[in-house]
Amino acid sequence: MxxxxxxxxxxxxxxxxxxxxxxxxxxxxxxxASPSPSESAAxxxxxxxxxxxxxxxxxxxxxxxxxxxxxxxxxxMLGGEPKDLSAIEKKINEMSEKELNATVKFNFTTxxxxxxxxxxxxxxxxxxxxxxxxxxxxxxxxxxSGAFLALEDLLPKASPTLYEFVPQDxxxxxxxxxxxxxxxxxxxxxxxxxFVYREDLRKKYDLPVPKDIASFEEYLDGIKKNEPGIQxxxxxxDVKGNMMDVFREINDDTVGGPLPYGIGIKYSSPxxxxxxxxxxxxxxxxxxIQRWQEKGFFAKNVLNVQDxxxxxxxxxxxxxxxxxxxxxxxxxxxxxxxxxxxxxxxYTPFAETRGFATPVHPIHNGFAxxxxxxxxxxxxAFYEKMVTDKRYNQLTEYGIEGTHYTIEDGYYKMVGDATxxxxxxxxxxxxxxxxxxxxLFDKSYDGVKAIFDELDKIAKPDLFTxxxxxxxxxxxxxxxxEQVEKQYFYPLYAGLVKNVEEGxxxxxxxxxxxxxxxxxxxxxTQWLAYTSEKGIQ
Amino acid sequence: xxxxxxxxIYELIKNRVLFLMLLPVLAFFLINNYAPMVGIYYAFVRFDxxxxxxxxxxIGLENFRFLWQSGIxxxxxxxxxxxxxxxxxxxxxxxxVCAVLLSEIQLKWFKKLxxxxxxxxxxxxxxxxxxxxxxxxxxxxxxxNTTLRGFGMSEVDVYNTPWLWVILIPVFYxxxxxxYSMVIYLAAITGISDEYYEAxxxxxxxxxxxxxxxxxxxxxxxxxxxxxxxxxxIMKGQxxxxxxxxxxxxxxxxTTDILDTYxxxxxxxxxxxxxxxxxGLYQSIFGFVLIMVVNTIIRRINEDYALF
Numbered sequence: 001m002x003x004x005x006x007x008x009x010x011x012x013x014x015x016x017x018x019x020x021x022x023x024x025x026x027x028x029x030x031x032x033a034s035p036s037p038s039e040s041a042a043x044x045x046x047x048x049x050x051x052x053x054x055x056x057x058x059x060x061x062x063x064x065x066x067x068x069x070x071x072x073x074x075x076x077m078l079g080g081e082p083k084d085l086s087a088i089e090k091k092i093n094e095m096s097e098k099e100l101n102a103t104v105k106f107n108f109t110t111x112x113x114x115x116x117x118x119x120x121x122x123x124x125x126x127x128x129x130x131x132x133x134x135x136x137x138x139x140x141x142x143x144x145s146g147a148f149l150a151l152e153d154l155l156p157k158a159s160p161t162l163y164e165f166v167p168q169d170x171x172x173x174x175x176x177x178x179x180x181x182x183x184x185x186x187x188x189x190x191x192x193x194x195f196v197y198r199e200d201l202r203k204k205y206d207l208p209v210p211k212d213i214a215s216f217e218e219y220l221d222g223i224k225k226n227e228p229g230i231q232x233x234x235x236x237x238d239v240k241g242n243m244m245d246v247f248r249e250i251n252d253d254t255v256g257g258p259l260p261y262g263i264g265i266k267y268s269s270p271x272x273x274x275x276x277x278x279x280x281x282x283x284x285x286x287x288x289i290q291r292w293q294e295k296g297f298f299a300k301n302v303l304n305v306q307d308x309x310x311x312x313x314x315x316x317x318x319x320x321x322x323x324x325x326x327x328x329x330x331x332x333x334x335x336x337x338x339x340x341x342x343x344x345x346x347y348t349p350f351a352e353t354r355g356f357a358t359p360v361h362p363i364h365n366g367f368a369x370x371x372x373x374x375x376x377x378x379x380x381a382f383y384e385k386m387v388t389d390k391r392y393n394q395l396t397e398y399g400i401e402g403t404h405y406t407i408e409d410g411y412y413k414m415v416g417d418a419t420x421x422x423x424x425x426x427x428x429x430x431x432x433x434x435x436x437x438x439x440l441f442d443k444s445y446d447g448v449k450a451i452f453d454e455l456d457k458i459a460k461p462d463l464f465t466x467x468x469x470x471x472x473x474x475x476x477x478x479x480x481x482e483q484v485e486k487q488y489f490y491p492l493y494a495g496l497v498k499n500v501e502e503g504x505x506x507x508x509x510x511x512x513x514x515x516x517x518x519x520x521x522x523x524x525t526q527w528l529a530y531t532s533e534k535g536i537q
Numbered sequence: 538x539x540x541x542x543x544x545x546i547y548e549l550i551k552n553r554v555l556f557l558m559l560l561p562v563l564a565f566f567l568i569n570n571y572a573p574m575v576g577i578y579y580a581f582v583r584f585d586x587x588x589x590x591x592x593x594x595x596i597g598l599e600n601f602r603f604l605w606q607s608g609i610x611x612x613x614x615x616x617x618x619x620x621x622x623x624x625x626x627x628x629x630x631x632x633x634v635c636a637v638l639l640s641e642i643q644l645k646w647f648k649k650l651x652x653x654x655x656x657x658x659x660x661x662x663x664x665x666x667x668x669x670x671x672x673x674x675x676x677x678x679x680x681x682n683t684t685l686r687g688f689g690m691s692e693v694d695v696y697n698t699p700w701l702w703v704i705l706i707p708v709f710y711x712x713x714x715x716x717y718s719m720v721i722y723l724a725a726i727t728g729i730s731d732e733y734y735e736a737x738x739x740x741x742x743x744x745x746x747x748x749x750x751x752x753x754x755x756x757x758x759x760x761x762x763x764x765x766x767x768x769x770x771i772m773k774g775q776x777x778x779x780x781x782x783x784x785x786x787x788x789x790x791x792t793t794d795i796l797d798t799y800x801x802x803x804x805x806x807x808x809x810x811x812x813x814x815x816x817g818l819y820q821s822i823f824g825f826v827l828i829m830v831v832n833t834i835i836r837r838i839n840e841d842y843a844l845f
Contacts, residue, residue: 146585237785237786239785301696301786303784304671304785306667472583475603476606476812478603479606480803486802487787488787491787515606
């Protein structure tokens with residue numbers, strides 16, 4: 001028996017080996033025959049060779065592209081999908097079927113681990129024809145590493161109206177290494193932060209209006225003293241994004257978006273790149289945060305707090321946020337006042353102290369065509385409809401008029417409330433295809449517009465977002481630094497290390513061992529190349 | 538010897554029905570487990586959106602560099618191995634104890650109830666567990682500290698005390714998984730023939746002696762099989778457990794960071810197919826070597842217990 005089972009085991013394993021080898025070699029052949037592995041896995045119906053014949057194109061379709069074959073476009077957005085998505089999708093498809101001989105499938109990643117899913121969508125060779133891009137989804141890096149299709153030649157042909165619609169300077173601004181990889185949104189907004197605080201409590205205890213770190217601390221002190229049941233500052237586990245980056249924005253005159261690897265660059269001297277980590281500036285900032293922690297402004301176990309930043313404000317558990325952007329502040333205020341009409345929420349844009357605000361860079365909202373897309377032309381033609389065709393645009397931004405919203409005095413009005421409505425305003429996260437001409441605003445949004453109008457007066461260009469970092473030469477160090485930051489800097493950001501100087505020293509030792517210098521040097525070189533190319537002084 | 542001389546063809550023809558029945562299983566494993574192994578090659582090339590796998594630039598061990606760049610690979614390996622060893626040993630031993638005790642209970646409803654209660658936590662996700670744990674242990678308003686304050690005792694800052702988690706994490710693991718492994722052992726105990734027990738009873742063995750000399754030895758093979766299966770994935774930590782309970786809390790990393798969480802964190806920012814594959818390959822090779830070694834040792838001792 002034993003010998004017999006051994007013999008069959010040998011057979012079995014030889015089977016496995018043989019087929020593994022054949023699978024291996026067939027894959028190899030496929031790889032060398034076609035330019036990308038995803039192409040060999042393409043569904044036969046979707047591959048429409050452009051060379052086949054252009055004569056069959058129906059007459060009502062836009063000139064320049066071949067729409068003879070029916071295609072289904074895969075459209076990807078971040079976040080969750082609205083309840084009534086299928087009704088919207090059906091209506092859109094009825095139109096696009098006729099006009100472009102294409103149907104679309106709207107896909108959503110949900111907000112859970114969206115960054116992971118986003119990366120997989122782009123790198124696993126999945127069928128994706130249109131995908132959302134932003135600075136915070138690493139558009140610049142993905143574009144630089146070749147994840148998206150260069151659009152400059154396709155745009156005039158496949159979507160001439162869209163190409164005209166977006167101003168040339170915006171096309172220029174989204175260019176990475178001279179190529180257009182995304183279609184930017186043309187709506188101008190501000191996402192600079194500002195202090196958010198309970199105005200009614202401020203008046204009640206006669207506290208100063210938060211304008212800078214010092215007055216903010218006074219405000220928090222007052223809350224702590226007078227309202228023992230309320231946590232003065234809302235904060236969660238993301239102490240880098242919600243504490244440190246915002247703190248530096250108001251206190252250290254940073255150039256723009258959050259800078260990686262402990263780099264410091266000031267808006268006033270963008271060519272001076274220094275190491276913020278280990279600097280006196282950092283030690284002073286961290287000492288303030290450590291003091292806040294000791295005073296009990298936020299939870300001691302903040303690193304394990306999973307709440308959003310806004311929820312404790314709307315429910316009255318916390319009194320202030322270090323920073324939030326005007327639109328989200330307005331949402332928080334509306335949400336809070338829907339349950340507590342007597343509470344007030346105040347807002348001081350950092351711009352008041354810094355003296356300037358930067359409107360969002362065109363990269364901030366856009367749509368790209370991934371390299372793997374087999375229907376790039378049709379995708380662009382469809383996206384053109386989404387932006388420039390009022391029917392498509394309003395349907396995907398606001399839903400069906402009468403069912404999901406009504407228009408009153410030119411204002412958008414939601415039918416029902418946020419829980420009963422199947423398609424709230426911008427329910428598909430349609431930030432990127434907003435068209436200022438067709439946009440509808442809720443009455444409450446007037447508050448945001450007022451802030452924007454103020455900020456318009458002191459607007460300065462965003463210097464930072466056009467920069468595309470190429471980290472391929474220091475990937476290993478980058479990954480290692482991520483660990484060092486989490487392990488040694490996060491406790492400092494949370495104010496949990498008693499001796500700040502010692503803590504920074506240890507963290508710096510670890511960071512240097514992980515290759516901090518190499519990364520910072522490389523980043524500096526790339527940054528200086530960027531500023532000299534753009535002529536930034 | 539006779540069979541071997543007649544060769545593979547003879548074997549195939551003779552047992553053709555059996556081999557035919559094996560085909561679907563074989564196909565399943567080939568497609569799902571063996572074909573994707575080609576992807577291992579990603580660990581040795583620079584990932585490029587524009588090029589196929591085998592056309593990409595070969596860069597040797599460059600992708601593995603991030604594992605030791607921060608100089609903590611040995612610590613991570615130690616933590617991963619340590620926790621998993623504790624998990625495997627303690628959960629199996631405890632499961633055997635529980636199973637033996639349960640099997641001796643005669644009251645039917647009590648037995649079922651206990652079994653269900655022990656099994657229930659298995660269905661609680663770690664996300665929910667992390668919320669429960671936070672509400673018990675957080676410094677300001679947690680259940681533990683509120684109670685301690687009520688008794689006039691000093692508070693414990695659990696989330697800033699690394700050594701506590703070395704105990705807490707296995708406890709939560711056991712709480713969640715004990716019911717599941719216990720059921721396997723219960724099934725094995727049910728399979729033991731009553732004749733042994735009756736004979737032992739007649740010989741005058743008491744309940745402890747019966748458990749000690751009949752049940753436990755009869756469970757040995759189940760234990761070893763489960764052990765070997767578990768060892769294969771000893772480098773793959775319980776990611777959910779660690780990630781949900783510890784999350785961003787760097788203060789606890791020294792004692793709680795395992796390879797999976799480290800890799801996840803590192804690659805969350807720098808997503809790179811090559812580096813992710815490299816990390817996976819390191820874990821798999823480690824697990825493979827370990828299972829080969831242990832299996833060989835077991836085969837030396839008692840061939841019947843070895844997996845292969």
